[in-house]
Amino acid sequence: MATRKSVSSQRITLDYNNCLAEAVGKEHGLRPTELDRIERLTPKIAEKLATQRKNGKLPYRDLPYQDDMVASVLASARAKQGQFDNVVVLGIGGSALGTIAVHTACAHPFYNLLADKDRKGPRLFVMDNVDAAQFGALADMLDFRRTLFITISKSGSTAETMTQFLICRQKQIDTLGQKKHAENMIVITDREKGYLRPIAQQEGYETFPVPDGVGGRFSVFSAVGLLPLALTGVDIKNLLAGAALMDGSCKEPRLRRNPAFMSAAIQILFYNRKKPMSVMMPYSQALRDVADWYRQLWAESLGKVRKAGSREENVGPTPIKALGVTDQHSQVQLYREGPNDKIFTLLGVENFGRELPIPEAFEDVAGVGYLGGHTMNELMEAERRATAYALVKSQRPNVTISLPAVNEFTVGQLLYMMEVQTSFAGELMKINAYDQPGVEEGKVATYALMGRKGFAEAKKEIKALKSSKKFII
């Protein structure tokens, strides 16, 4: 058991000094009065969220405590130990991004390249696209007898995932036979509804539920994320323990004590002050895919048509993924000299788990010699601080979320914090953070073009879209 002291030293923190007027000036920094205004709103919003949760309207909030679900995931993972060389997730959007984010963060940096004996589980492939070149190459490469597929779709009508499923299932049957193929397929779908549930029953697949009322982008702490993670050696109990710890902080009704609420407040205040872009810039290779997960959470939750009476307004910040230090040599020129239209969230890591000393050599060469005797870790830290400083010098507001280390416990905190931040931001913006009506039109158009029954009218409309050769070079 972790002692109280060791838990507290593993807490992630939010440092918002650098977004205040004191740091970046009044024109681009937050004044205390702005935060005060949100602070006054906070107890009411906190109460609203707590009531929603109590009434079962925010089931994602309770995912860290589903002991039965965790037990069944772990039992399944244990039962499969040693049987598979590969786990392939067939899923897209929320069915893929959480698994990718946590696995990149917590597994070996070159996990799939490791020899079997050095890996904590089978190789992991999350296939979240329908690119025939890539998908075909994967299928060629895998031994289907030693490959477990996990098909994830709540509705069972996700065209991309069902396409992948049909292709893989056929190849499984060709390789293993109709009966035995079912042992290499797991389905995660709605508990009762949807097209995949009866298919799974008919074929005899093992299944796990996508919990009721939990949208894809809030599903990482359900079987959707936990099963592939557990199968590939991620410590899901520690992940959930981190989420639960953050849940404690997120119940706090005082803005200045609640990192999720404060982070949301900062984001939305800047959005309203004509900084429509929100850059997340992890200073850690391991955290790079967290930024992609956050991109979905933030964009799909907050990018909405807001209705106020008869008036409609298109609102929502645009999340942008960046990577430190890499993007200092790509984006920082724009971030410092371009328009001051962004709020930056840097992710810092205190302990990378190992130190890499820089050998002393070429001491007389000015541009090289000074590095010797330091460590690569010091350089990473210096660059993150240097970027924060350079942003402040050009009046660009930024905050830093610090992780004591990158592991299941800290990543669990971070993702849970981002989820609650999203709920709070939705309340501040007065929009529904949990739907995605804007995706429908594209889905219908896809169905129409693929000849799904009942979509013939839509097809006509798409074909009627004018396209003149004159405007093609």
Next chain:
Amino acid sequence: MATRKSVSSQRITLDYNNCLAEAVGKEHGLRPTELDRIERLTPKIAEKLATQRKNGKLPYRDLPYQDDMVASVLASARAKQGQFDNVVVLGIGGSALGTIAVHTACAHPFYNLLADKDRKGPRLFVMDNVDAAQFGALADMLDFRRTLFITISKSGSTAETMTQFLICRQKQIDTLGQKKHAENMIVITDREKGYLRPIAQQEGYETFPVPDGVGGRFSVFSAVGLLPLALTGVDIKNLLAGAALMDGSCKEPRLRRNPAFMSAAIQILFYNRKKPMSVMMPYSQALRDVADWYRQLWAESLGKVRKAGSREENVGPTPIKALGVTDQHSQVQLYREGPNDKIFTLLGVENFGRELPIPEAFEDVAGVGYLGGHTMNELMEAERRATAYALVKSQRPNVTISLPAVNEFTVGQLLYMMEVQTSFAGELMKINAYDQPGVEEGKVATYALMGRKGFAEAKKEIKALKSSKKFII
């Protein structure tokens, strides 16, 4: 030799129907008069660029024709054939992004995972960060006797790259001895100047030049990109042939005939019409890293302080990377319902090199059965068209660049087009597209924090940056 007909069928095209007022309405679409205005400016800008080129001021434009350089790169690659299992590029920003973009596009989708006999060359690792966890894991994994390092830095003072260099060189010496280690190291740096040139001479490293006057982000067609690509089985001659073909189109002084100029015009017109974000969304896994390369090119070239007399203005569009179809389940909700503040560039691929048929099954299941009999390729195509259509329906301007296939020849065209597009955009914006003064402050701060001589003052200033515990949660 390719016939004229086969070349023309391998040309990439720009379709800008969907950004015109006829498609997305007058409020958000371009009117012919706007394009006419740019068209009138075009011959003058074309002439200016041609003169700059003739006077040696745009040397990147001539990179597709450096036959001697290509011959020396190919000779070096041939000489190393069979000697190495791994090529590791130590470089960041422009020293990394071009190689990554082209390799991802032209090599096998799971190149590094292939068995030696199935790969066209050694595995490729482009290390463009200073993360001790990642870098240490790589160093542990590699057999240094069978690993070739390519250190790339024009100035030889890039802190990240020189740190990597010092660490790897020491481990090479420990493994191979001082004399023999030099056989496993190549340096690409300035022809004469900088800190790396004398080091390379002293140590006896093979070297290639970063051509004079070519900035990192325009260097993909020099040895910077060509050497690692040639070593790992990419057909660099075809890459350059594609670039040369596009060069022909880019000399055209009529806006409506020149894809690079037209694309730039569209981007800058929308930027000036309050769409500060430029989304590049490839519908192809192979092209995903092209969007990262473009991010640097566009951000670092155009994100500038523009001086007009005593007035200073912060300008520049923000490039954003997205991925089709994946991001339909992540970003499209925002793209359609959020603020209409973006111009979209979709990248389409006509031929993925293989077809993946979708088996017929579950014909009676409405959400699944209609897919059978189609191909994954048709789905990808349908989704790209569906997204373009859905964007038009919500008045979001978009253009599509189509590649007949993804290979060296088409990718060469695409990258060269983007480079010329950048030059033209710089002229339209009246800024210097080739410098990056905004990066300096962060570099100085890093030097200061790492204790480089002559930067003590800067260190004091950084330490003086106020940070109150009150604003850390």
